[in-house]
Each structure stands twice: as C-alpha cells, then as structure tokens.
Amino acid sequence: MLAPASPGALVNLLELPPVSAPLPWQSGAWNRLQEQLTAGQLPHALLLAGPADIGKARLALALARLLLCHRPAAGHNCGDCPGCRFSQSGSHGDFRWLQPEGKSKVIKIEQVREAVAFAFRTAGFGSRKVLVLAPAETMTTNAANALLKCLEEPAGDTHIILVCQRLQGVPATVRSRCQLLKMPLPPAEECLPWLDHLTGTRAASVELLQLAAGMPLRAERLYRESGVDSLQARRAGLRSLAAGEPVVAQVVTLFSQLEPALALEEIAGFVQQQLRLQGADALPSCRAQFRLLDRLQGLRGAIAAGSNPNPQLVLENALIGLRGCFGELRTNATMATLIGEMQT
Numbered sequence: 001m002l003a004p005a006s007p008g009a010l011v012n013l014l015e016l017p018p019v020s021a022p023l024p025w026q027s028g029a030w031n032r033l034q035e036q037l038t039a040g041q042l043p044h045a046l047l048l049a050g051p052a053d054i055g056k057a058r059l060a061l062a063l064a065r066l067l068l069c070h071r072p073a074a075g076h077n078c079g080d081c082p083g084c085r086f087s088q089s090g091s092h093g094d095f096r097w098l099q100p101e102g103k104s105k106v107i108k109i110e111q112v113r114e115a116v117a118f119a120f121r122t123a124g125f126g127s128r129k130v131l132v133l134a135p136a137e138t139m140t141t142n143a144a145n146a147l148l149k150c151l152e153e154p155a156g157d158t159h160i161i162l163v164c165q166r167l168q169g170v171p172a173t174v175r176s177r178c179q180l181l182k183m184p185l186p187p188a189e190e191c192l193p194w195l196d197h198l199t200g201t202r203a204a205s206v207e208l209l210q211l212a213a214g215m216p217l218r219a220e221r222l223y224r225e226s227g228v229d230s231l232q233a234r235r236a237g238l239r240s241l242a243a244g245e246p247v248v249a250q251v252v253t254l255f256s257q258l259e260p261a262l263a264l265e266e267i268a269g270f271v272q273q274q275l276r277l278q279g280a281d282a283l284p285s286c287r288a289q290f291r292l293l294d295r296l297q298g299l300r301g302a303i304a305a306g307s308n309p310n311p312q313l314v315l316e317n318a319l320i321g322l323r324g325c326f327g328e329l330r331t332n333a334t335m336a337t338l339i340g341e342m343q344t
Contacts, residue, residue: 016088018079020062023055024194025186025216032181033063034075043179044154047136049167050183052265053215057134059183060161064130067159068095083126094129100138106306107133112143119150119158129158136162137169138304144171151177169301191216198223211235213269230257238270241319242326252315260311261303267318268296274326288325295321 022030036042046063048056062076065087069077077084086092096118098111115131123129131150133139139147150160151174162178164170188209195205198220205219211231212219222228237251255263271289278286296318303309 016061016065016090018084018088019076020058020065021076022059022062023216025190026055026059026183029059029181029183030062030075037066042159044158045151045160045162045178047162047164047167047170047175047178047180048183049164049170049180051185051215052165053212053218053221054183054186055217056163056165056183060132060134060163064095064097064132064159064161067128067130068092068126070126086125093124094126096129096131098131098133099135105138105304107136107139107143109140109142109146112139112146116146116150119155119160123157127157129155130161131158132161132163134163135304136164136174137166137301139170139174140306141171144174148173148177166297166301166304169304185214186216188214191219195219195223213273215269230254234266235270238267238322241323242270242274244323244327246323248316248319248323251319252312255315255319256311260309260314261300263311263315264296264300264303264318267322268293268300271296271322271325292318292321292325 033042033046048060050056065077065084066072066075068083068087070081070083071078073079077087079088083092087095096115098107098115100106101108101111115133119129119131121129133147150158154160160178162170162174167175167180188206191209191214192202192205194216195209196202199205199208208219208223208228209216211228212222222231234251234254237247237254240247241251255266258266271293275283275286275289299309299314299318
C-alpha cells in the first residue's frame with residue numbers, strides 16, 4: 001500500500017492526478033533519468049538529494065509511476081493503463097512508499113523489513129517493482145542496516161529511490177550503494193512562471209519566492225495556506241534580532257506555532273540568505289554565522305533521528321545564537337571601518 005503524505009511531505013499519495021510529471025525546473029534531471037532508462041542504464045538504487053521544498057519527492061513519484069506504467073507517453077506515465085490507475089488510487093501491489101508513520105519522526109526497522117521482503121518478491125502486476133523512501137535520513141540506524149540487503153543484492157526487477165534533504169544524515173554505507181543525483185535550489189527565473197499561474201501576477205510571485213527563500217514549493221504552500229503574513233512577521237523578528245534589538249522573547253512567540261524542525265529550518269534559511277548578501281569578500285568575517293548553521297543542522301539532525309527536545313529552549317537557544325553571531329559581524333564591520341579610516 002502507499003502511505004499517505006505527512007503534513008510536511010511534498011506529495012499526497014492518495015490524491016494523485018492521472019499523470020505525474022516533473023516540475024519545470026527539473027527538466028535537466030528528468031531528461032538524464034529518461035536517457036538512462038531508455039539505454040537500460042537506470043541504477044537500481046537512486047539517491048535524490050537537495051534542499052527542502054524544491055520538489056524532490058515529486059520527481060521521485062513521477063519516475064516511480066513512469067516505471068510502473070504499461071504504455072508510457074510523451075516521456076511520462078500514460079495515466080490510463082491499469083498500472084497508472086492502480087498507482088493513482090494507491091493500490092498498486094508493486095509500489096511501496098516508506099515515510100514516518102503517524103506521529104513518528106522516523107522510518108522504523110519494521111517498515112524496512114517489510115519493504116525488503118517486498119523487494120525480493122516477484123513483480124505481480126508488471127515487469128518492475130518500485131520502492132521509495134522519503135525522507136531517507138529519517139531511517140533509524142537499524143532500519144538503514146536492514147535496507148543494505150536490498151542495496152547489496154538488488155533484485156533485478158526492483159528500483160529503489162531514496163529522497164533526502166540532509167545528505168550527511170544518510171549513512172555512508174547506504175550512500176555508497178546508490179547513484180547520487182544532486183538537485184540544487186532552482187533559479188528564480190525557472191520558478192516564477194510556475195508561480196505566476198498560482199498568484200496571477202509576476203510581482204506577487206517574486207515577493208512570494210523571496211519570502212520562501214527561493215524554495216518554490218514552500219512559496220506555493222504559503223500562498224495556499226495564507227501563511228504570508230505570519231512568515232513576514234517572523235522574518236521581521238529575525239531582522240530585528242540580527243540588528244541587535246533585544247526581542248528574543250517576542251520572536252520566540254512568533255515561531256511558537258511551528259514544529260521545532262521547521263522553525264530551525266526557517267532560521268537557518270534566514271542566516272543563509274544573509275550570508276549570500278554579504279558577498280565573497282566578507283565571508284571570512286562570518287565564522288560565527290557558519291558555526292550557528294552547524295549548530296542548527298545538528299539540532300535538526302537530532303530531531304529527525306527521534307530526539308524530542310523542549311521546543312521553547314530550542315528556539316531560545318537558536319535565536320540568542322542568531323543575535324549574537326550578527327552582533328559579532330557588526331563588530332567586525334565597525335572595526336574594519338575604523339582601521340580603514342586610520343589608514344587613510
């Protein structure tokens with residue numbers, strides 16, 4: 001059976017259109033996968049890695065449904081054959097999609113053991129079976145070890161697709177047995193026409209994509225969930241902290257409705273955006289920002305692995321760190337200005 005998407009997932013596997021196509025900015029990756037498939041060189045294990053909210057899971061779904069389709073058309077699944085109808089309804093016997101279930105934050109060993117047994121069974125409906133794990137970095141250590149049997153002794157008719165945001169969160173033993181396809185943050189010019197169909201105006205699309213730190217699916221979610229005002233308020237709070245204003249408690253309140261992992265991701269995105277604005281010459285003075293990003297990534301990794309820290313303490317720690325590291329940057333900039341004045 002196909003698992004329904006969790007709130008943070010990128011696709012809802014129980015509400016699929018007849019045809020699952022890649023997103024416009026994924027054409028390069030999609031063409032490469034199609035060439036491999038046509039040449040009979042598609043790897044048995046593929047690892048899609050890249051930032052959040054760029055559509056990695058949608059690409060995995062498009063590929064999975066293409067592999068299960070009996071009569072592919074125009075480079076996609078046809079949407080009409082029995083295989084497509086079964087995958088659309090979530091009842092395709094040769095398709096498994098693994099993700100954390102219920103309130104769990106991890107993919108458990110029991111899920112992977114069932115998937116391994118599935119992988120070694122003969123395809124019952126067509127010539128292929130497909131197994132997707134998303135996000136792959138949420139596998140427990142034991143689950144990842146159990147998956148190795150599939151990766152080391154692949155069944156000839158089974159394709160395994162792993163999707164991850166934090167590449168280092170996937171064990172090296174798993175990574176080394178997959179073909180890696182890195183998916184970078186897409187250029188704005190490739191995302192804006194897609195967003196225009198949603199917002200109706202280019203100006204609105206530009207503002208939305210900027211608020212979403214360049215992540216198109218986050219921009220789409222903000223628009224559909226009327227979350228723009230809340231995000232703008234949180235960004236204003238982060239800018240206040242970066243400017244040195246002592247408003248940690250107020251900013252904590254703004255973030256209190258988010259899951260800790262999402263809050264940390266948003267804070268990290270803000271720091272990364274500010275670093276991009278600094279320019280290459282200023283980066284050597286931004287060590288504190290990079291240290292903060294390392295800390296935020298460590299906290300996100302711990303939460304993804306099943307840790308359940310106090311949300312308020314996590315937020316306070318992250319926001320105090322943000323205010324402190326940008327205070328250090330301002331101090332460095334002031335010192336550089338003074339030194340420059342002394343030398344003139």
